[in-house]
Amino acid sequence: MAKQILTLNQISVKGLERLSREDYEVASEFAHPDAILLRSHKLKSDDIPDSVLAIGRAGAGTNNVPVADCSKRGIPVFNAPGANANAVKELVAVGLLLGSRGIVEGIDYVATLAEMSDKAEMNKVLEAQKKQFKGSELVGKTLGVVGLGAIGSMVAEMALTLGMDVVGYDPALSVEAAWRLSSQVQRADTLSALFAKSDYITLHLPVFDSTRGLVNAELLAAVRDGACLLNFARQEIVDEEALLDALENGKLRKYIADFPSPGFIGRDDVILMPHIGASTEEAEDNCAIMAADQLRDFLENGNIRNSVNFPNLTLERVSGCRLSVTNENVPKILGSVLSILADENINVIDMLNKSRDDIAYNLIDIACHASDEVLDKMRELEGVINVRLIGDCD
Ligand SMILES: NC(=O)c1ccc[n+]([C@@H]2O[C@H](COP(=O)([O-])OP(=O)(O)OC[C@H]3O[C@@H](n4cnc5c(N)ncnc54)[C@H](O)[C@@H]3O)[C@@H](O)[C@H]2O)c1
């Protein structure tokens, strides 16, 4: 029977094409879908039917998905790390230029001359007024990058090529990300040191409980006078009241962000975009392809790549018969699962077990079919969250 994928946002056709029509039905309404594919749709736990085996986020941030509840329910949540990083990097380059030159103000001013019909007169007025829109160059200025993952590392590289000095802060930098980083990026030991050193500060970290409101009054007090803050990460990372104060008292010269919110629209010192960081054809395709491929590999093989709550685990198929078992990360459960198989004379050909936080996940390739009764015995074990028979064993 075809598997059903519920889409809660418009997903690029290139991604959906990875889910073959013979094996998958894709639609925006299903009562009992096998998986959910979404972008920024705010998903509530109660809206995830019990039939859902996995959730694919065609993008980077998963703060719109109730990840902790999904973990409890044994549902892996996948994202598409790096797939939209270049799109965001390019928009940050625009943001830096908008922050350094009178581009928006100049364009707005020119629009006020729409009624003028005399070209010579227009030139005269423009030449007289252009001094209002003078900016400064980025070369030689310091950019502080907060979060040096997929996007932050690309932004750092881009800023170096523009002739900026780059200072970075990332207390959880992965080894892989560190390898990607140019040795010219200076390391800030604290966030306030980065804020104090930078003419421009750009945020590229996820929103977690620990990062919500991270840019607060204390940090903004440390900012270099006249600095410009760019936020292409998430609105929740910045304390809005403290930000308004910093703009009002002139500590911050400009706030450029991808997340409009009431109270900021219409201010001369704020430039807002409608969350378009990842809105390029290329990024939408890349994200959808990555998310769809990962969902498919999970549904068809139980493999896990780029999950934000499950361990990454891929096992080459050596038999048609595969079991996936998700359990609480406590001792003895795997032993009990294997005992059930042994009692039934079911030989294990290959297996892999990994854990992450409170979750343990196992793929077990077996030599012959395991009946519903055998699977139910496993499901009844204390600490087992779910058991799935994957593939045709007969
Ligand atoms: N505007 C958009 O359309 C758009 C597009 C893509 C991503 N984003 C946002 O950008 C975020 C980053 O995306 P990414 O692809 O670079 O993710 P990533 O996971 O590759 O990188 C995030 C980095 O932030 C670091 N980090 C975590 N906590 C930190 C802290 N307290 N201080 C400093 N660094 C910290 C991590 O160690 C990691 O290196 C996403 O989570 C998402 O919210 C926005």
Ligand SMILES: O=C(O)[C@H](O)COP(=O)(O)O
């Ligand atoms: O986290 C992300 O990937 C971005 O915020 C993009 O969101 P979107 O897919 O809704 O454009």
